[in-house]
Each structure stands twice: as structure tokens, then as C-alpha cells.
Amino acid sequence: MRRLPPLTAIEAFVQVARLGSVKGAAEELALSSPALSRRVQALERFIGKPLFERRHQALRLNADGERLLGLIAPALDAMTDAVEVMTSGRELLRLRLGVPPLFATQRLLPQLSDLRRRHPEFHLDVDTAGHGTTRLGDALDAAIVIAREIDPQLYARRLDRNRVFALGARSMLEGPEAVREPGDISRFTALVHRDMAESFEAWRAAAGLPDLEPAAIDYFDSGTLLLEAAAQGLGVAFMLESHFEAARDDRLVRLFNLDVESNYSYWFVCRPRALSQRPVRLFHDWLIATLGAVES
Numbered sequence: 001m002r003r004l005p006p007l008t009a010i011e012a013f014v015q016v017a018r019l020g021s022v023k024g025a026a027e028e029l030a031l032s033s034p035a036l037s038r039r040v041q042a043l044e045r046f047i048g049k050p051l052f053e054r055r056h057q058a059l060r061l062n063a064d065g066e067r068l069l070g071l072i073a074p075a076l077d078a079m080t081d082a083v084e085v086m087t088s089g090r091e092l093l094r095l096r097l098g099v100p101p102l103f104a105t106q107r108l109l110p111q112l113s114d115l116r117r118r119h120p121e122f123h124l125d126v127d128t129a130g131h132g133t134t135r136l137g138d139a140l141d142a143a144i145v146i147a148r149e150i151d152p153q154l155y156a157r158r159l160d161r162n163r164v165f166a167l168g169a170r171s172m173l174e175g176p177e178a179v180r181e182p183g184d185i186s187r188f189t190a191l192v193h194r195d196m197a198e199s200f201e202a203w204r205a206a207a208g209l210p211d212l213e214p215a216a217i218d219y220f221d222s223g224t225l226l227l228e229a230a231a232q233g234l235g236v237a238f239m240l241e242s243h244f245e246a247a248r249d250d251r252l253v254r255l256f257n258l259d260v261e262s263n264y265s266y267w268f269v270c271r272p273r274a275l276s277q278r279p280v281r282l283f284h285d286w287l288i289a290t291l292g293a294v295e296s
Helices: 007-019 022-029 033-047 061-088 101-118 182-187 201-207 223-231 241-247 271-274 278-291
Strands: 050-054 058-061 093-098 122-127 142-147 156-159 164-169 189-193 216-220 236-238 252-253 265-270
Touching: 007 022, 007 033, 007 271, 022 033, 022 271, 033 271, 058 061, 061 093, 061 122, 061 278, 093 278, 101 142, 101 223, 101 241, 122 201, 122 278, 142 278, 156 271, 164 201, 164 223, 164 241, 189 201, 189 223, 201 236, 223 236, 223 241, 223 252, 236 241, 241 252, 265 271, 265 278, 271 278
Parallel strands: 093 122, 093 142, 189 216, 189 236
Antiparallel strands: 050 058, 142 265, 156 265, 164 236, 164 252
16 A cells, blocks of 8 residues: 555645645644644655645645545535534535625525535525624634725635726616716716725725715715615615626616726635635635635
8 A cells, every 4th residue: 555644744745735834733633833834844745745835934835735625525514524424424515604795696506506516515604794704713614705805813815906997877878968078977876885985985086086076975885775775776776886787777877987906806805714614615615616716
């Protein structure tokens, strides 16, 4: 039988690779950071090549590390799952997920049939109440949130980068009072999502009109209702490009061809220790594989 590296070294490597942090992985495995580093280094010596690019306070998988993770992580997960099934006797997997309604409608629900087909034992409790990061570990196992940045004590994966669009009803482009220039926004109400409160300020700064004031600013905590309000002609919505494209609403138009990078992104977040729970890990891996992730 061919000799294998210690299972503890493989486990340490997978945890560091997934979390990108020796400290975070050490906490997950109840080890000191030096002890965890020694296990990773032992695996690198066994394989005969480095597996990470070592940077200040962070590790990033190199090409060999990516290849090894893809080869051994599924096997390690399968072993963990097998032991979990044998010890718990439970076949059902359930995740309590916090998610904004608009993300759930536009990007999550259309893909969930794929997850159910792959893992029929997996079930999702969806919570759209908001404040997802503050309820992790209590009411929620994980959350998808829209934010500028995430508390560094949490595990987070950025799911996208976006642009801010000014969106309005198609009728705004017609007639003698049609919207033609960014300054025309002063005649309308700005519709802003509370989770992206600075989107309008970023847009008007990019337009070269930092002092532009709309007739009023109305705030929404529902992206779905905000887009509907814009489609009904109640104002100009400052939302993300992905919101506009996924809506596929012929009543809505992008008002100006103005590129404005958004400071807001969607993130998958959970407490670092939650990644060791099979439902969280299964959903996380599926989500990243399905929707992708970007550099933080």
C-alpha cells in the first residue's frame, strides 16, 4: 500500500486553503497557529513542492495547491460526511440562510433546482428579515448580504463586483419633459436602497455633479419594491447593473450611459467555525461553483 501523508496534515491544508488564513484555520481546528503551520509545511515536504503563495498575514493557493485541493477536498469531505451519518443517524441537511429578497428572486431561486438535484437531502430555510451578519450563529447559519465590506472576524467571499445604474420608467425618455442629461435628475425623486445608501452620492460624483440634489430621496428596504416603484414612474432608482439585467423588465430603462463603479457587493458570510458544518460547506461550495466569486 502506498504511503500517505498524515490525515491531520491534509485536514490542515484544506482548512487553510478554504479560509485563506492560518489563524482562522487554527481556530477551526482548535490548534495554535504555529502548530497548524507545521502541519501544512509537513504536507508540502511530503509532496515536495510549496502549495501556497505566502503573503503578509495571508496565504493564497498557488497552481499546485489549487490542483491538490480539487483532488483531495472532495475525498476528505466524503470521509467527514460518512462519519457524520454514522454517528448522527440523520440524513436530512438543513441550512438557515439569510438573504435579501431581490437576490433570492433574481439569482438564488432560479438555480436552486440544480442544488436539489445534486443533493436531494439538502433543505433551505430562507430568512429575508435583514441584518444577516448580526444574527449569524443565532438565528442564521450563513447569510448572503450586500455591503461595502465585512467584519474581518467573519468568513466572507465576495460574489460580484458591480456598477451603479440610474434606472427609470421608459416614459421618462419621451415627450418634451424627457430626461436627457444627468442634471435633469433634480426634477425627480431619487429611489435608494437602505443597504446601498451611498449609491446616489457615488453616482452624482461620477457624473461630475457632486452638488446635484433631487426633488427628494425615498429609501426602500426592499429591492423588489424599489424597482417596481421606478417602473411605475415614481422616481429614479439607483441600483446595481445586475439588478437591472436580472429584472428583464421592459418598463425599466437605463437613463444614462455613465459608468459608475459600485462600492457595494454581494457577499457570502458565516462564522468561520460554521464552515465545518456540512450544510454550510455544501451550500458554500455549490454557491461559489454556480455563481462564482471575485477577489476581495
